[in-house]
Amino acid sequence: MAAGKGANIAGAAIGVVFLLPVLWLGSSAFKPVSELGEFPPSLLPTPPTTANFSAAFGTNDFGSFLVNSLVVGVLSTVIVVCLGLPAAYGLSRTRMRGSGAILTGLLVISVFPVIATIPPLYVLLRTLGWLNSYQALILPYVAFNLPLGIWTMRNSLLPISQEMEEAAELDGAGTVRTILQIIVPQALPGIFVASVLTFVACWQEFLMALSFNSDATYQTAPVGIALFGGAFQLPYGTIFAASLVALVPIVILVLALRRWVVDGLSSGSVKG
């Protein structure tokens, strides 16, 4: 088709345009503080310095924010898969009553604005003495990501043939063994999509993290990056150094699982 070459060039240009701001972030992270406030700005740091990284990880202890993000993100993702997969199985493979209504309800819950649950969860968490803890974030992160996770995994279970399951059952395998040995291997793409979407969502989440954990000991990376403050001017160098490091794991994860992420998003994740 004649459009091919033009489309290749246009597509590459679009990709570059969307990548430029991140490259600017990367370049700025290595600039000395004085150079960050220059106008016109220099394209590349001269000379490149790691001073911003020392400031972020030394005095500002950004490492502990990253560890908190990692703990909360990994645990939430694992729990979403462990609870969501059996639910997806129950909702798609058994003649469970009301599964259609439940699936619609989950879809509605998945688009609830986070702010809706901030006042009540804050009051409940404070009453339980759970403010400033990992569970203050893991609990709502799991609950908010389960609906889409269940949908994604359910959609990946639908096309799997029932025959192998029935054969396993005839051989006397229990439900748990059937799920682990027959379903999990075939549902891996759906599990990947659900995991990566959940982890990305947890890694980015800001409003709950800001509201429930005011103690820096339990704050996550987005809160750290938002609250780095100077008395008069934002310490952009420190912010960008911390941001760049916080982006690395998520970018590696997303690019490594690119195929599944693209499939997950481009199948609409949710349309049944």
Add this chain to the structure above:
Amino acid sequence: MRSRRRGTLLSAPALILVALVTLFPIAFSVYLSLSDVQAGVDGYEFSFTGTDNYATALQSSAVWRALRFTALYTVVSVTIEILLGLGIAVIIDRMTRGTGLVLAMLLIPWATITVVSAQLWSYIFNGVYGLANHVLVTLHIVSSPVTFLNSPSGAFLALLVADAWKTTPFVALILFGGVRAIDKELYSAARLDGAGEWRILTSITVPLIRQAMITAIVFRVLQAFGIFDLPFVLTNGGPGSATQSIAMLAYNALFQDLNIGYGAAISCVTTLVVVVLAVVFLRAFRAENVHG
């Protein structure tokens, strides 16, 4: 029978957790919004005040201003992102080489933490040394740097650019799923009949990706209406309260004014709007499926 019980057993843990952490708190929030809530050392005292908090909210000009900003922001940002996303999806679909690479490049803004994006764009739109000003001055569009974030329209523009950068790829990927499923024979046939590119886009592509369009629009509208992170960090709601979203207003009522009942009332209003929009969209979606 056995299968039915097994389904319930397997689904119960997840469904109970979701209900406990989303539905139950929202019901509790309605109760909070009808109360005056006083925080004690280790608990709360609630006194029922009826619809007082709602009356205060509906008479507050700050609430109406935030609702107006949020609604305008939702309509403008989603419109821009759907149009750009559609264009990008069509272009990617026609690529013969490097599709995977471009998709990977688009995934990076999508995966970027919103707070990081907000800080980055606040630096780019800085009124003294920002890159945006450098570009505008170099292109002779302005003669000296513009203080974007000090004017309501400049701040609105900064939010739109930051939002479009992060979210257009998400929209483009959803629409790409629809576009790539279209039988390319249809395009060739239309071209043989003398249809131009615009005609093909409006008469073939868009109608055939209606489902993906609806998915993208529903998700984006509901997400945009709850917007918090971007204005909180990029403009801090300013200048003044020009870019204060409804979620920010609720957050400030809760954590600055420590008025839990009032904050709950504002967040309940937000939830109500989102749920009404969701139901309207789902209905439209169903109708489309029945007729389409």
